[in-house]
Structures are given as C-alpha cells and as structure tokens.
Amino acid sequence: MIAIVDYHAGNLTSVQLAFDHIGVLCDVTSDPRRIASAERVVFPGVGAAGQAMRNLREMGLLDSLKSALFTGKPFLGICLGTQVILEFSEEDGGTECIGLVPGIVKRFVAPNATCKIPHMGWNTVEFVRPHPVLEGIDDETEFYFVHSYYPLPSDEKYVIGRTEYAGTRFASIIGKNNLLATQFHPERSGRLGLKILENFSRWNGNVD
Amino acid sequence: MEMLTKRIIPCLDVRNRKVTKGVRFQGNVDLGDPIEMAVAYSEGGCDELVFYDITASAEYRPIDIEMVREVARVIHIPFAVGGGIRSLDDMYQVLLAGAEKVSVNSLAVKNPSIIAEGAKVFGSQCIVLGMDPVKTDDPRFPSGYEITIRGFRERTGIDALEWAKRAQDLGVGEIVVNSVDADGTRQGYEINLTRTISTSVHIPVVASGGGGTPVHLAEVFTEGCADAAIIASMIHTSEYTIAQIKEELAKAGVPVRKKW
Numbered sequence: 421m422i423a424i425v426d427y428h429a430g431n432l433t434s435v436q437l438a439f440d441h442i443g444v445l446c447d448v449t450s451d452p453r454r455i456a457s458a459e460r461v462v463f464p465g466v467g468a469a470g471q472a473m474r475n476l477r478e479m480g481l482l483d484s485l486k487s488a489l490f491t492g493k494p495f496l497g498i499c500l501g502t503q504v505i506l507e508f509s510e511e512d513g514g515t516e517c518i519g520l521v522p523g524i525v526k527r528f529v530a531p532n533a534t535c536k537i538p539h540m541g542w543n544t545v546e547f548v549r550p551h552p553v554l555e556g557i558d559d560e561t562e563f564y565f566v567h568s569y570y571p572l573p574s575d576e577k578y579v580i581g582r583t584e585y586a587g588t589r590f591a592s593i594i595g596k597n598n599l600l601a602t603q604f605h606p607e608r609s610g611r612l613g614l615k616i617l618e619n620f621s622r623w624n625g626n627v628d
Numbered sequence: 629m630e631m632l633t634k635r636i637i638p639c640l641d642v643r644n645r646k647v648t649k650g651v652r653f654q655g656n657v658d659l660g661d662p663i664e665m666a667v668a669y670s671e672g673g674c675d676e677l678v679f680y681d682i683t684a685s686a687e688y689r690p691i692d693i694e695m696v697r698e699v700a701r702v703i704h705i706p707f708a709v710g711g712g713i714r715s716l717d718d719m720y721q722v723l724l725a726g727a728e729k730v731s732v733n734s735l736a737v738k739n740p741s742i743i744a745e746g747a748k749v750f751g752s753q754c755i756v757l758g759m760d761p762v763k764t765d766d767p768r769f770p771s772g773y774e775i776t777i778r779g780f781r782e783r784t785g786i787d788a789l790e791w792a793k794r795a796q797d798l799g800v801g802e803i804v805v806n807s808v809d810a811d812g813t814r815q816g817y818e819i820n821l822t823r824t825i826s827t828s829v830h831i832p833v834v835a836s837g838g839g840g841t842p843v844h845l846a847e848v849f850t851e852g853c854a855d856a857a858i859i860a861s862m863i864h865t866s867e868y869t870i871a872q873i874k875e876e877l878a879k880a881g882v883p884v885r886k887k888w
Contacts, residue, residue: 433726542885562885566753
C-alpha cells in the first residue's frame with residue numbers, strides 16, 4: 421500500500437487517479453499510523469511553503485515523514501512536496517522547511533517580459549544520472565510543471581535531473597538514497613509521467 | 629537548447645454531453661463524445677485540454693460534474709473546465725473532481741472578488757480567466773477591444789487590456805484571450821490583441837479563436853507572444869492531427885513537446 425500524504429496542500433484527486441489508472445492501491449491519509457505502516461510514501465502538494473509547513477506541524481506529520489525516510493521506505497516528493505523537503509524556502513518571507521535534503525528553494529526571476537512566472541507547462545528534463553525510477557524513459561522527455569520557486573540542493577550529488585527556465589538550470593529531479601523528488605507533476609505528465617509512478621511503485625528504495 | 633514548450637490545447641465545447649462547434653457562438657453542430665475525444669487528443673499529443681459546458685450558464689444549472697470525473701479518470705494531462713461556475717463551491721467541485729484548472733468568464737466580470745477568493749483558497753494556478761474581447765473604434769477603449777460576456781450577447785464597457793491587468797492583480801494564474809471577431813472563422817488568431825495582452829502581464833496568456841492552420845499557430849506563438857493556443861475546428865474536422873501541427877511548428881522553430 422502507498423500512503424499519499426494529505427496535509428491540506430492542494431487537491432490530491434489527480435495523484436490518486438493516476439495510481440488508480442496503473443492499478444496500484446493507495447491511501448490518501450493524514451494519519452501518522454497509516455503513513456508508518458505504508459510500504460511507500462508519496463508526498464505531493466501545491467500551494468505556498470509557509471502554509472504547508474504550518475499544516476505539517478499542526479497535523480503532527482513532520483516526524484512521520486522523517487521516520488518514513490530514515491526507515492528506508494521508497495519516498496516520492498512532488499512539486500511543493502519536493503520543495504519543503506529542503507532546508508529553507510524564500511517563499512512567504514522565508515520559511516524553515518523539513519530539511520531532509522540539504523539546500524534551499526529560490527524564486528525565479530524573469531529575465532524579460534516574455535518570460536512568465538509561474539513556470540507553467542511542459543519542459544524538458546535532462547537526466548544527469550540514471551535512477552531506477554526513470555527506467556524506460558528517454559533523456560530529455562518533457563514533463564508538466566507549475567511553480568514559481570525552484571529547488572537548489574547544496575550538493576550536485578543530489579541532482580538527478582535538470583531543467584532550464586528563466587535563465588537557470590534548476591534541479592527538477594532530486595534524489596537521496598530512498599528519496600526521489602520531482603518538481604514537475606508525474607501525475608499530470610501523460611503516459612511517461614505514469615511510467616514514473618509505475619516504476620516508483622515497484623522500486624525497493626535502493627539506488628545501486 | 630531546452631526550453632518551455634508552447635502548449636497546444638484542444639477546446640471541447642460540450643452541450644448535452646456532446647462536443648459541438650459553431651461560428652461566433654452560433655450554428656452549432658455535434659461532433660462526438662467528449663470522453664472519447666479527450667482520450668484521442670491526449671494520446672495524440674495535445675498538451676492540455678479545455679472543456680466548456682456551453683449551456684450550463686444559460687440554463688442556470690451547475691456544470692456536469694460527472695463528466696469532469698470521467699475525464700479525470702481517463703486522461704492524465706492537465707485540463708481546465710469552464711461554464712456555469714457561479715461560486716467558490718462550484719470551483720471546488722470541479723477541482724475535486726480532478727480538473728487542474730477552473731475557468732471563469734462572465735462571472736468574473738460581474739463579481740471580480742470571486743477570482744481573488746478562488747486564487748486565495750485554491751491557488752492562482754487553478755484559476756483561469758476567460759475573456760471574450762471584441763474589436764472597437766470607440767476611444768473609450770485604449771486597447772481597441774471591449775470585453776463582452778454571455779457569449780458575445782452583452783457588452784461590458786470594460787477595456788480588454790485593463791481587465792487583463794486587473795485580473796492578474798486579483799490573482800488569476802492564466803488568461804485565455806478568445807477573440808470574438810476571429811472565433812470559428814479559421815482565418816488566424818488576433819495577433820495584435822494577443823501580443824498586447826501577453827506582453828503587458830507576467831502570467832501565461834492563451835490565444836483562442838481563429839486557428840485554422842499550423843501557420844496561424846506559428847504566428848500567434850512568435851508574433852503574438854502567446855504561451856499557449858487553443859485549437860478546435862482544425863482538429864475536430866480531422867483536417868490536421870496534433871502530431872502534424874507540432875511537426876510544422878517545430879520546423880518553424882517553435883518549441884513543442886515531442887515525446888508522449
């Protein structure tokens with residue numbers, strides 16, 4: 421069973437429907453016990469970092485997420501979920517985040533009038549290093565993004581994929597041991613996005 | 629160089645669970661089943677879809693939520709839904725059913741606070757402003773376009789560019805600029821209108837109305853500075869496939885999604 425963590429950061433229907441489509445059982449939950457007993461954890465989310473962190477604290481979910489990660493469960497971050505696993509975000513006047521991966525989250529700065537913020541739409545992901553969850557997917561495939569802030573891990577070794585926007589080549593896929601986190605939405609990225617979810621649902625959490 | 633691709637968005641106008649298409653909002657003919665067409669276009673490589681329940685508003689009934697649920701079950705790319713949205717709860721129902729975005733048009737003109745509230749509660753990225761500007765020589769409209777509502781039936785006295793900027797300030801995440809003059813004509817998008825709005829706001833602008841050939845799309849993406857474009861007749865009639873359109877765009881140097 422996969423636990424999809426519900427911390428009131430956006431609508432989780434599309435994530436749930438994507439797993440339904442590939443025939444994988446999942447449980448949308450805010451219950452720390454259900455997260456603890458799940459085989460795998462999906463940590464999605466849209467919205468703002470400040471509110472997301474407040475919700476996670478108030479709902480008592482910070483420890484569940486940390487222990488899910490430290491017990492070696494396959495862990496998938498998506499969009500805002502990917503941002504708040506870093507240490508700090510510039511959003512909402514500066515927000516302390518969970519700190520599962522060293523690094524920060526910065527706001528895009530539009531270099532000109534035709535460069536729109538948010539970064540919304542399909543953009544290419546260049547695979548920097550192979551990963552079991554990316555198996556069967558070509559390098560430079562396009563995925564669906566919607567975000568105004570981007571993750572900046574402190575060490576290149578955490579970067580699995582990169583994407584170029586607003587004059588920066590940001591980390592669009594981050595990996596650390598049993599954690600994989602995408603800035604894009606695999607659940608909204610058509611057949612190849614579903615392939616990522618399918619690979620994740622079979623991944624044992626090892627990268628070697 | 630990699631870059632954000634231009635989105636091609638088929639528009640499905642739905643009436644009584646059938647996709648329909650008219651010219652300047654009139655003379656509609658039925659084209660097919662919305663669920664089947666959504667699957668075909670998604671598998672054919674479109675980047676997003678938009679559904680308008682075109683009679684919900686006039687019939688004072690809520691949007692067809694069951695249809696939204698069915699669409700969300702069968703396609704896994706973003707889609708927007710509009711028509712018949714009257715309240716925050718209507719927006720919530722559409723998003724909860726699995727739509728990525730909800731599109732408001734007439735409602736936003738009558739009650740602009742609804743877009744501010746929707747953006748605050750659900751996030752800007754969920755709230756799309758649809759606008760139907762019509763050309764005018766009246767000097768009261770500096771952009772040369774006046775906003776109409778209720779499918780061109782009612783003029784509002786609001787300038788198109790002013791409305792776009794105001795909507796951005798209120799928190800909408802994207803603007804669909806549907807030219808009333810070009811709608812259904814297949815003679816090309818309104819390039820000036822699209823460019824004027826797209827270069828004056830910092831949120832994505834979707835061109836709509838008038839697309840008939842891949843050349844029209846290339847024009848609106850380059851000269852018109854559109855971030856995305858809506859197509860309807862040109863694929864509903866099977867005159868073009870999405871793959872053909874994208875191939876032509878790529879040849880013209882427009883970045884498009886190639887793998888699906």
